[in-house]
Amino acid sequence: MMIPLPLFVALPLAAAFIVPLFGQKKRSFATLLANIATTCLLVLAIYVMLTGQSGIYKVGRWSVPIGINLVLDGLSGLMLLTISIVSFAAMLFSIRYMEQYTAKPKFLSLFLLMVAGMNGVVLSGDIFNMFVFLEIASISSYALVGFGCEHEELEASFKYMVLGSVASMFILLGIGLVYGMTGTLNLAYISRTIQQAGLNNGLYFALAMFIVGFGLKAALVPFHAWLPDAHPSAPAPISAMLSGVLIKALGVYALIRIIFNIYGVSIPIGWILITLGVLSMVIGVFLAVGQWDFKRLLAYHSISQMGYVVLGVGIGGVILAQGKDPAWASLAILGGLFHLMNHSVFKSLLFLTSGSIEIATGTRQLKQLGGLAEKMPVTRTMCTVASAAIAGVPPFNGFWSKLLIVLAAVKAQYFGLAAITILVSLVTLISFLKVQRYIFLGDLPDKLNDVKESKGSMLWSMGILACLCVGMGLLLLWEPLREQILTPAVQVLVQNVYSSEIISMP
Amino acid sequence: MLYSMCFLLFIIGLYCVLVKKNMVKIVLGIVIMEYAVNLFLIMLGYRLGGIAPIIGQNDYASGVVDASFTQASVDPLPQAMVLTAIVISLGSLALMISICIRTYERYGTFDITQIRRLKG
Numbered sequence: 242m243m244i245p246l247p248l249f250v251a252l253p254l255a256a257a258f259i260v261p262l263f264g265q266k267k268r269s270f271a272t273l274l275a276n277i278a279t280t281c282l283l284v285l286a287i288y289v290m291l292t293g294q295s296g297i298y299k300v301g302r303w304s305v306p307i308g309i310n311l312v313l314d315g316l317s318g319l320m321l322l323t324i325s326i327v328s329f330a331a332m333l334f335s336i337r338y339m340e341q342y343t344a345k346p347k348f349l350s351l352f353l354l355m356v357a358g359m360n361g362v363v364l365s366g367d368i369f370n371m372f373v374f375l376e377i378a379s380i381s382s383y384a385l386v387g388f389g390c391e392h393e394e395l396e397a398s399f400k401y402m403v404l405g406s407v408a409s410m411f412i413l414l415g416i417g418l419v420y421g422m423t424g425t426l427n428l429a430y431i432s433r434t435i436q437q438a439g440l441n442n443g444l445y446f447a448l449a450m451f452i453v454g455f456g457l458k459a460a461l462v463p464f465h466a467w468l469p470d471a472h473p474s475a476p477a478p479i480s481a482m483l484s485g486v487l488i489k490a491l492g493v494y495a496l497i498r499i500i501f502n503i504y505g506v507s508i509p510i511g512w513i514l515i516t517l518g519v520l521s522m523v524i525g526v527f528l529a530v531g532q533w534d535f536k537r538l539l540a541y542h543s544i545s546q547m548g549y550v551v552l553g554v555g556i557g558g559v560i561l562a563q564g565k566d567p568a569w570a571s572l573a574i575l576g577g578l579f580h581l582m583n584h585s586v587f588k589s590l591l592f593l594t595s596g597s598i599e600i601a602t603g604t605r606q607l608k609q610l611g612g613l614a615e616k617m618p619v620t621r622t623m624c625t626v627a628s629a630a631i632a633g634v635p636p637f638n639g640f641w642s643k644l645l646i647v648l649a650a651v652k653a654q655y656f657g658l659a660a661i662t663i664l665v666s667l668v669t670l671i672s673f674l675k676v677q678r679y680i681f682l683g684d685l686p687d688k689l690n691d692v693k694e695s696k697g698s699m700l701w702s703m704g705i706l707a708c709l710c711v712g713m714g715l716l717l718l719w720e721p722l723r724e725q726i727l728t729p730a731v732q733v734l735v736q737n738v739y740s741s742e743i744i745s746m747p
Numbered sequence: 748m749l750y751s752m753c754f755l756l757f758i759i760g761l762y763c764v765l766v767k768k769n770m771v772k773i774v775l776g777i778v779i780m781e782y783a784v785n786l787f788l789i790m791l792g793y794r795l796g797g798i799a800p801i802i803g804q805n806d807y808a809s810g811v812v813d814a815s816f817t818q819a820s821v822d823p824l825p826q827a828m829v830l831t832a833i834v835i836s837l838g839s840l841a842l843m844i845s846i847c848i849r850t851y852e853r854y855g856t857f858d859i860t861q862i863r864r865l866k867g
Contacts, residue, residue: 369828376835380842387846393864395850400865402843403773407764409839410780413832414757417784420825421791470865 246298246311249360257353275349279332286325312366315729320363327485331478333702354381359490397474404467408457415450432740459492462520473536477596484543485589502739506558514555521548535605546584553577553646576645583638587630590706594624597695612685616692623703628673630710633666638713756783770857781836792822
């Protein structure tokens with residue numbers, strides 16, 4: 242059975258507007274409803290992936306270049322699955338965690354709006370429609386970052402909002418230029434026009450606008466200033482959503498979709514991606530090592546890990562553009578996309594453990610913590626699993642994707658890039674050893690003597706993500722699963738058939 | 748020429764965002780950027796002395812819509828885009844202003860050089 246694609250947007254959107262009607266007294270009912278919505282999305286996304294669906298949906302039955310269309314292909318499916326997993330876990334976590342805030346239904350509503358926006362971005366086949374969904378997700382995330390309304394949160398929210406709005410304006414200017422040059426807004430038709438008529442200066446200028454705009458949304462290094470403020474200031478489940486999927490769906494996904502499927506990758510564009518990736522990796526990780534605020538440290542690691550994703554995809558792009566063996570390009574892109582998925586799982590797990598520690602102890606400064614290993618054994622286990630995964634310790638999921646990126650870099654003869662990848666991984670390991678040492682080992686400060694382990698839904702959601710961290714290596718190693726989930730996404734980027742497939746569809 | 752004026756307006760907005768120290772002025776800079784982009788989109792579809800691209804029910808049959816009609820009419824698509832963009836910018840502007848008000852309540856100032864609790 243083909244799932245109607247607007248359901249992925251309509252379901253969270255409808256839930257987002259029903260939930261605030263319940264108000265404070267029936268907040269448990271609102272919570273239940275929001276959880277049902279995210280669970281349904283997860284079931285739908287898994288169903289779509291396992292049955293290998295693809296296709297387009299014409300909104301209002303207008304034929305393709307005239308109306309708006311939604312497109313489901315391998316890459317969109319992979320992103321949908323990632324968004325659904327993380328939003329399911331974060332929503333489960335916020336059942337208990339968000340009780341400390343007032344106005345929980347408003348939080349749930351904004352959360353679901355953000356999910357609707359992200360699902361829309363990854364499904365949209367129309368560049369202006371993509372912008373609209375991107376703004377829905379962005380505006381709700383600005384509000385969520387400032388949700389606590391304390392000094393730091395408001396400051397971070399304002400900073401994020403200014404940079405986010407500037408990024409949106411760059412993207413809109415780019416869209417205007419592309420429309421002026423090609424006369425269409427449909428991604429597939431823009432791509433066909435570019436293939437037939439070639440690139441001109443206006444389109445290159447639009448590409449620069451897209452790289453700046455989506456680079457700001459993805460917090461790649463020259464554009465990263467907002468992320469270390471915004472992600473730690475949000476409530477923990479939102480930090481998990483922002484670092485886990487928002488920067489990927491709004492930034493990296495949109496960027497690689499436009500570069501690979503619309504413009505077609507060339508050697509200079511590939512090198513721009515590699516440069517952005519390497520800068521993000523190295524600068525992000527060295528800024529992270531010196532941090533003493535747990536969530537801030539995690540936020541800097543997000544920048545660094547996004548660098549891996551962009552580096553993997555960029556190496557693949559350069560190999561493709563040079564006309565070398567596409568198998569190695571597939572390997573590099575597979576590494577990048579698999580790392581994108583892995584990062585969303587282990588980084589959201591890390592942010593959830595930070596929320597669990599913060600709610601138990603009231604602080605997230607590493608120097609004020611210590612000796613929590615006996616007080617919070619479950620959180621400790623989860624945090625260790627996620628730390629091992631992010632540092633690339635086998636057999637956790639982060640190891641496999643980093644291995645793929647290193648292998649692809651070596652095969653493409655970029656030994657320097659391979660060395661940097663391994664070095665950054667080592668520094669990540671050092672940084673997370675510091676986290677383990679200062680939070681869970683050492684002496685227990687006196688005022689933390691009556692700390693209690695988190696309970697209920699918080700543990701469940703962390704447990705689910707930790708199991709994924711251990712088990713996601715199977716996505717790569719077990720061939721049927723790899724062919725079903727990862728390979729179609731890689732094929733979308735490697736074989737440049739996006740436009741011809743959509744145009745030839747009835 | 749007109750396009751470069753539009754771009755100049757965009758740069759003025761960007762300059763305002765980057766240089767000004769007052770939160771409200773930064774918000775105004777973003778609004779100027781939005782106006783520049785909206786103006787650019789409108790000008791993309793504009794045609795000097797163009798007619799409104801409205802097609803009535805019987806116009807195809809009576810031959811009103813022909814090649815000269817499509818050449819004379821302005822492009823309606825950018826106008827639809829600008830309407831959407833204005834609505835979006837209204838939403839984000841409302842949020843930005845309310846964050847500014849809340850920040851003023853907390854810090855007692857709009858000066859971003861004094862609103863610096865986050866470091867590192």
